Amino acid sequence: MNGQNRKDIKPGIEVDIVLKVDQRTGKLTSGIVKDILTNSSTHPHGIKVRLTDGQIGRVKQIRA
Structure with a gap:
């Protein structure tokens, strides 16, 4: 799952994010x-x- 929908993201789940300094x-x-x-x-x-x-950072992937 990508991280574009707020309803898919809950506190306590594992995700991959891009930090501001790593956006490039x-x-x-x-x-x-x-x-x-x-x-x-x-x-x-x-x-x-x-x-x-x-x-x-911004969620790029939700780990299952």
Whole structure:
């Protein structure tokens, strides 16, 4: 699943995100969602989340 729909993302799930500094390279960072920061139901670049370790980025992939 891609990370463009807010309804697919819940705190506690494992996701791959792109950090702001990695947007040019597209490097993915894995982690567990702590907070969902995007208020809209969808976002074309991915829903913005905060991971449990404090990193913030847009969800590119939801790990099953």
